[in-house]
Amino acid sequence: MHRRTAISTAFGFALATAQAGQSVVLRYARFSATADDPRIHFPLALLRAALLAQGLEVEFQPAEWAMERTRAIKAVADGEIDFMWSSLGREIEQQLRPIRIPIYRGLIGQRIFIIHREREAEFARIQKLPDLARLTAGQGVGWVDTQILQAAGLKVVSNTYDALFKSLARGTIDYFPRGANEAPAEVAARATEFPELMVEPRLLLAYRSDNIFLVGRENTALAQRIEAGLLALHASGGYQRLFDAHPYVQKVLAEAKLAQRLRLEIPNPMLSDEDRRIPERFWL
Known part of the structure; x- marks a missing residue:
């Protein structure tokens, strides 16, 4: 056995x-x-x-x-x-x-961004997906989200989860897309170590x-x-x-303010046929 x-x-x-x-x-x-x-x-x-x-x-x-x-x-x-x-x-x-x-x-597919505070004005000028494609996102090693973002034409580099916050602070990546249920708590948990990081307030990258x-x-x-x-x-x-x-x-959810954000929709080509058949009652 x-x-x-x-x-x-x-x-x-x-x-x-x-x-x-x-x-x-x-x-x-x-x-x-x-x-x-x-x-x-x-x-x-x-x-x-x-x-x-x-x-x-x-x-x-x-x-x-x-x-x-x-x-x-x-x-x-x-x-x-x-x-x-x-x-x-x-x-x-x-x-x-x-x-x-x-x-x-x-909510995991409702992606909002952790960014450096000094970059807020730059992100405020983004209006459509090609604007975002000029910047570089960071995602964790082995995350399926990397392939989803790349399939939509976005630039992505991978690193360990904890190292991505350091990369943001140093400016080696431009933004860190996170689930709407994740980003506010993650920034709050690291406020002492990384006071220069914030949740970007107006963009939403959405996929199933x-x-x-x-x-x-x-x-x-x-x-x-x-x-x-x-x-x-x-x-x-x-x-x-x-x-x-x-x-x-x-x-x-209160901090993410999803309804007030500019929504940029992209497909998720990584779902299996079984994933696509998950009943609607389990989704928002």
Whole structure:
């Protein structure tokens, strides 16, 4: 029996035999060396609620080291960690088992920009996509967003997530596109280290995308629990209540001011056919 199969079989047994009130430890991919990465709060709260709807109490344990997306995919596939969340896309869905229920209702594909404060006037002159194409975006290593932006004719360089903030501060990239649910919290979390960075106030680069949960391909037990729990939350209204009440989501939405932005639409050629069939009720 392969190592990953042995791990997922043992994990499936642990799930199946967990008693009421007994916690199961789930290990997840850690994407930043920052002690309190604001991006983890809503996905973990949502997954906790979904699994609790399935009668399963969980404890979440981050990976010991921060890892880039490519390394995280391998860690999940090899059973070193139990799950991750990442953007929809054919490539990752061929390597892992996707649970195709968007975590943020599409906010990940509503991209606003982190920029250097000294560049605000320059971005204020952008009116259409070719204007933006003259500048260079930064994206994380292995992110599917890199291919989406490049397919739209935009220039992109890749670096580690934490290094991209340093690149912005130094001026080696011009902007860092982030999900509307991410940018305000990320800038706030780094205000002391990078006071020169800000959220650009008027542009929105939009495409169909969102984060989903992914587990190892053999980890059927966990995938089924997550999917059933998320569907139950949506059916009961629990998901919408959590989305509407969660302080992280509501704070960043209030700060992002999406309705007031100039919207630049681009396609997402990286979606699988299954991604394109995700029901509209799961999107904003």
